[in-house]
Every structure is written in structure tokens, then in C-alpha cells.
Amino acid sequence: MILAKDTKLKYLNRRIDEIEQLKNYCLLIPENINNLELFASIEMIGHKLKGNGSTFGYPELTQLGLAIEGAAKKLDLEKLRELNLKFEERVRNYLRLLNDI
Amino acid sequence: MYLSNFDEVKFPMKNKNHSSLVIIDDDVDLLDLLSAFFRQRGYKVSTFEDARLALDEIESKKLIVDAVISDLKLPVMSGLDFIKRIRTFNSVLPIILMTAEGSLEIAVEAIEAGAYDFVLKPLHVPQLLISVQRALHLNSIQAENANLKNLFNEQDFLGLKGIIGKSAGFKKAMELARRVSSSQASIIIFGESGSGKEVVAKAVHELGERKSGPFVAINCSAIPENLLESELFGYAKGAFTGAVGNKLGLFEEANKGTLFLDEIGDLALPLQAKLLRVLQERKIKRIGENQYREITARVICATHKDLKKEVEKGNFREDLYFRLNVIPIYMPPLRERKEDIIPLSEYFLKKFSLLNNANIKGFTKNAIKRLESLAWKGNVRELENAIERAVVLSNSEFVDVDDLPDLEVESLETKNLGEPKSNALFSINTIMSLEDMNKKYIEFIFKKNGFAKEQTAKELGIDRKTLYRKLKEPETSEVLLQ
Numbered sequence: 001m002i003l004a005k006d007t008k009l010k011y012l013n014r015r016i017d018e019i020e021q022l023k024n025y026c027l028l029i030p031e032n033i034n035n036l037e038l039f040a041s042i043e044m045i046g047h048k049l050k051g052n053g054s055t056f057g058y059p060e061l062t063q064l065g066l067a068i069e070g071a072a073k074k075l076d077l078e079k080l081r082e083l084n085l086k087f088e089e090r091v092r093n094y095l096r097l098l099n100d101i
Numbered sequence: 102m103y104l105s106n107f108d109e110v111k112f113p114m115k116n117k118n119h120s121s122l123v124i125i126d127d128d129v130d131l132l133d134l135l136s137a138f139f140r141q142r143g144y145k146v147s148t149f150e151d152a153r154l155a156l157d158e159i160e161s162k163k164l165i166v167d168a169v170i171s172d173l174k175l176p177v178m179s180g181l182d183f184i185k186r187i188r189t190f191n192s193v194l195p196i197i198l199m200t201a202e203g204s205l206e207i208a209v210e211a212i213e214a215g216a217y218d219f220v221l222k223p224l225h226v227p228q229l230l231i232s233v234q235r236a237l238h239l240n241s242i243q244a245e246n247a248n249l250k251n252l253f254n255e256q257d258f259l260g261l262k263g264i265i266g267k268s269a270g271f272k273k274a275m276e277l278a279r280r281v282s283s284s285q286a287s288i289i290i291f292g293e294s295g296s297g298k299e300v301v302a303k304a305v306h307e308l309g310e311r312k313s314g315p316f317v318a319i320n321c322s323a324i325p326e327n328l329l330e331s332e333l334f335g336y337a338k339g340a341f342t343g344a345v346g347n348k349l350g351l352f353e354e355a356n357k358g359t360l361f362l363d364e365i366g367d368l369a370l371p372l373q374a375k376l377l378r379v380l381q382e383r384k385i386k387r388i389g390e391n392q393y394r395e396i397t398a399r400v401i402c403a404t405h406k407d408l409k410k411e412v413e414k415g416n417f418r419e420d421l422y423f424r425l426n427v428i429p430i431y432m433p434p435l436r437e438r439k440e441d442i443i444p445l446s447e448y449f450l451k452k453f454s455l456l457n458n459a460n461i462k463g464f465t466k467n468a469i470k471r472l473e474s475l476a477w478k479g480n481v482r483e484l485e486n487a488i489e490r491a492v493v494l495s496n497s498e499f500v501d502v503d504d505l506p507d508l509e510v511e512s513l514e515t516k517n518l519g520e521p522k523s524n525a526l527f528s529i530n531t532i533m534s535l536e537d538m539n540k541k542y543i544e545f546i547f548k549k550n551g552f553a554k555e556q557t558a559k560e561l562g563i564d565r566k567t568l569y570r571k572l573k574e575p576e577t578s579e580v581l582l583q
């Protein structure tokens with residue numbers, strides 16, 4: 001299915017917001033005793049990304065979503081930081097490509 | 102390549118749909134995408150991030166919805182809980198679940214809870230569209246069935262479905278049927294062909310204790326004598342050439358139920374004697390067997406003939422007549438209970454327009470006048486056929502005179518047989534064999550009489566059996582389809 005450019009732009013910009021959210025969560029976790037809830041929120045973001053990436057034409061984001069969901073379940077903060085960097089790099093790259101058109 | 106909207110080449114939007122969808126997902130990106138996709142295809146879409154809110158709107162009927170697409174994993178109320186709650190007050194609304202969890206257990210649980218379908222995320226939107234289309238199709242079939250059921254429930258008489266009538270004659274017959282249903286007394290139903298004798302017999306069956314047993318009907322005049330005997334009594338293997346196995350007769354088949362013997366007046370004398378014995382002894386012997394078997398079926402007979410006269414003529418055994426004639430029920434012909442014509446017509450109209458998916462709302466004033474003025478020689482059966490035909494032929498929302506069969510004109514034509522007419526029996530230029538002409542003539546009279554067999558046989562001077570035989574000949578039987 002071919003989507004309109006605007007639809008994709010909107011989608012990717014929302015992901016940028018999410019990436020910022022994820023960064024915040026990752027910062028908050030070490031200093032917060034109730035961090036299980038924070039992990040659960042990250043897991044939710046990963047779960048959604050897994051569910052919508054391919055639909056918007058980005059199968060790689062679905063894979064990343066799967067990995068983020070898994071790392072959050074395992075409470076693996078290091079892995080989450082690493083995955084979020086990848087996530088940001090991919091999304092910015094997609095945005096650049098899209099804006100070039 | 103970017104299209105301003107979705108890819109129109111792959112997903113043409115010709116058949117715009119006006120169904121309303123509810124989509125529930127906490128993923129706003131997907132909500133936006135799906136609502137745009139379905140709106141462009143003509144669907145009315147309402148979106149919710151919280152299943153509870155959707156549930157409230159649907160339950161309070163603020164939102165009329167044809168199908169729901171819901172995510173499984175939702176923050177406040179899960180998709181599964183949503184389905185379970187919906188099912189407490191609506192058993193048919195199709196709900197399609199979406200999930201990013203691909204496990205079989207969850208799919209099974211969802212279907213068990215009442216989900217119509219299960220779609221995996223990442224979504225393939227066209228697949229979701231197909232699922233929605235299928236769900237809506239199924240829903241429309243279910244709604245149609247429910248409408249039919251309601252129709253039968255609405256119009257019942259004595260709590261029986263699909264039996265219509267308000268005339269005194271009809272009510273008297275049905276009231277008697279109700280009273281005798283719990284007794285063991287012999288019943289015989291008199292009435293012209295198509296007047297509803299079988300309907301009365303079924304009512305007796307349904308209202309009595311035999312309701313849970315079978316209702317077996319046979320028309321004694323439609324089957325040759327020797328075959329009828331084996332049909333009724335059954336036979337043992339080897340009883341005659343061709344009896345390759347044991348066969349259960351209808352008396353036994355109707356065990357604990359009702360055996361309806363229609364056109365009993367046409368039963369041959371030897372079989373009349375056998376029937377009398379069965380009714381007296383409540384036992385039968387299969388052909389070729391010596392052993393007697395008890396029968397428990399209630400036997401109800403019916404005839405269009407005046408049995409008393411048949412007794413006088415020596416065509417019907419007097420002892421059998423008295424045995425049967427304990428409680429006679431008389432169903433008057435339709436022309437003698439004109440008050441039933443319109444209720445019956447309206448009922449058949451609803452029934453056939455539902456069955457044919459035709460949106461026909463009623464009859465024009467002229468059509469009603471016409472319905473009331475026709476003779477209905479074939480009685481309710483003829484009326485039913487006429488309405489079915491009108492529903493199929495009608496081009497407007499109301500059945501008009503033109504949609505009704507031209508019964509009176511046809512009977513005028515018979516009086517002027519000599520004049521060649523476009524739809525007269527035959528034209529002067531046609532050369533036919535005597536046999537063909539014979540067949541054509543039978544067809545013609547049968548049609549003219551509105552397919553009433555009794556009247557046709559009478560006018561042709563043949564008995565009903567001969568008429569049945571003639572009508573069964575392949576070339577002739579097509580008249581029944583007209």
C-alpha cells in the first residue's frame with residue numbers, strides 16, 4: 001500500500017516525540033525506585049512500534065519495536081539505550097529521505 | 102510515487118459502503134490511518150482510544166454501529182474484555198481484533214469470546230478491509246434471518262408461526278384444531294385444494310404432546326396404489342422383486358409423531374380396508390412379514406371430496422368413513438373468508454420481499470381491490486404464488502394491479518376459445534399432434550383455474566390421479582414453473 005507523503009511525515013514526527021520520551025525514561029530509571037512502571041511504559045512504546053512500523057512502510061521499525069519490547073520486559077536498560085539510538089538514527093534518516101522528495 | 106491518498110489502483114472504491122465502523126486503538130497513528138482509509142471508501146467511522154468509551158456509546162445506543170475493529174492490548178479495558186461486555190447485550194455485532202501478539206492461544210481465546218476475526222499487526226490494511234467486508238456481509242445475512250424470525254413471531258396464531266387468518270371460518274377451524282390437539286380422537290379435515298388443510302394438521306401436531314415427534318405427510322392421490330402400500334407399511338427384504346433391503350413404512354416413521362394422509366378420498370378400496378384395520382388395531386405388518394408392530398403415530402386425514410357422497414357412490418368404505426369422521430374440521434375456501442385475503446397477502450409480501458431482498462412496502466389501493474375481487478380457485482396456495490410472482494416482477498415499492506396475475510382475463514379467454522389470440526390455447530396456423538394438443542389443453546385449463554387441481558380435473562372429466570400423472574409428464578410440468 002502506498003501512503004501519502006504527509007501521512008508518513010506525520011507518523012515519523014510522532015516517532016521523534018516518542019524517542020524523546022524514551023530518552024527521558026532511560027534517564028529517570030536509575031534514580032527512580034518505582035522504575036517498573038517506567039519499564040512498562042517503554043514496553044508499551046515498543047509494542048506499538050512493533051504493531052505499526054510495517055503498516056506505514058517501515059518494517060525495520062517493527063523489528064526495532066520488537067527488540068525494545070523484549071529489552072523492556074527483561075529490564076535491560078543498557079540495551080534500551082542502544083536501541084533508542086538506533087531508533088533515532090533510522091527515523092531521522094527516513095525523514096531526510098522523505099523531505100528530499 | 103506518492104498518491105495524495107491511498108493506492109486507488111490496487112483498492113478500487115467503486116462500491117461505496119455506507120456502513121458504520123467503530124475503530125478502537127490507543128495507537129493514534131493507526132487510528133488516523135485506518136479512519137482515513139475506511140472513510141475514503143464511504144464508511145462512517147468513529148474512533149476511540151479507550152474501549153470503555155466505545156462500549157458506553159454502543160450500549161446506550163448513541164452510536165449505531167455495523168462492525169467494530171479493536172486492538173487487543175489496550176490500557177484501560179482490553180479488547181477481550183470489550184468483546185465479553187458487548188456480548189452481554191449484543192450477540193451479533195461483528196468485532197475484529199487486531200494484535201501484535203501472534204500467539205495461537207490468544208487467537209483462540211478471542212474467537213471463543215466472540216470475536217469475528219483476528220488480524221495480526223503489523224497490519225496489512227487490505228486484509229483488514231476484506232475481513233470487514235466479510236463481517237458486514239455475514240451481519241446482513243444474520244439481520245435478514247432475524248427479520249424473518251420476527252415476521253413469523255409477530256404474525257402467529259395460537260402461538261404458531263406463520264399461520265395467518267382472522268375470518269370467523271378460519272378461526273373456527275383453528276380453534277377446533279387446538280381443542281382436539283390434546284385428545285386422541287380421529288380427525289378429518291375437509292377443504293378445497295390449497296385452502297390450508299395441511300396447515301391445520303400441522304397445527305394439531307404442534308399444539309399437542311406429539312410436537313417433539315415427527316410430522317410426516319403423504320398425498321395418497323399422488324402415488325400409484327401398489328407403491329403407496331409399501332410407502333405406508335414398509336416391506337421386508339425380499340418381499341418382492343426389487344425389495345433389496347428392509348424399508349420402514351410411514352406409519353413407523355411417524356412414530357410418536359403425526360402421520361398426515363392427504364386426499365384420503367382417493368385411496369383405493371383395498372387400501373381403505375388395510376387402513377381401517379391399522380386404525381382399529383394400532384398395529385401394522387410390513388409387506389412380506391408376519392410379525393405385527395405397534396404404531397404410536399397419530400393419524401390425521403384430509404380430503405377435498407365429499408366423503409359422504411363417495412360412500413353413497415360406493416367409492417369409499419362406510420366403516421372407514423365413520424371411523425375417521427369423529428371430529429371433522431372444515432377449512433372454508435378463501436373466497437368464503439375474504440377477510441383473510443389481505444392479512445395473508447401482506448404476510449406473503451413481507452416474507453417474499455425479505456427472501457428476495459426486494460424492498461417492497463405494500464400494495465396500491467387498486468391492487469388491494471383486485472386481490473379482494475379475485476376468485477382464488479387455488480385458494481391460499483394460489484394467492485401465495487401470485488404474491489411471490491408480484492414481488493419478483495414489481496418495479497416499484499408498491500405492488501400494483503399490473504403485477505398481479507390476470508386471472509379473470511384468462512377465464513374470459515376460455516369462453517372464447519375459438520378466437521385466436523396471442524396467448525390463447527393455440528393459433529389456427531399451428532398443426533399439433535393429438536397428444537401434444539391434449540397436453541397443451543390440460544396445461545391451459547390448469548393455468549386458467551389458478552393451478553387448482555380439483556377444479557381442473559372436474560372440468561376435464563378426469564380423476565385427480567390421472568391429472569397428477571399428466572402433470573408429471575416432463576413436457577407438461579413446466580407449466581408449474583410459469
Ligand SMILES: Nc1ncnc2c1ncn2[C@@H]1O[C@H](COP(=O)(O)OP(=O)(O)OP(=O)(O)O)[C@@H](O)[C@H]1O
Pocket residue numbers: 263264265266292293294295296297298299300301363405445481482485
Ligand atoms: N392460514 C394460512 N396462513 C399462512 N399460510 C397458509 C395458510 N393457509 C395455507 N397457507 C399456505 O398455502 C399453501 C397451501 O396450504 P396447504 O398445503 O395446507 O393446503 P391443502 O389444503 O393441504 O392443499 P392440498 O390439498 O392441495 O395439498 C401452503 O404453502 C401453506 O403454507
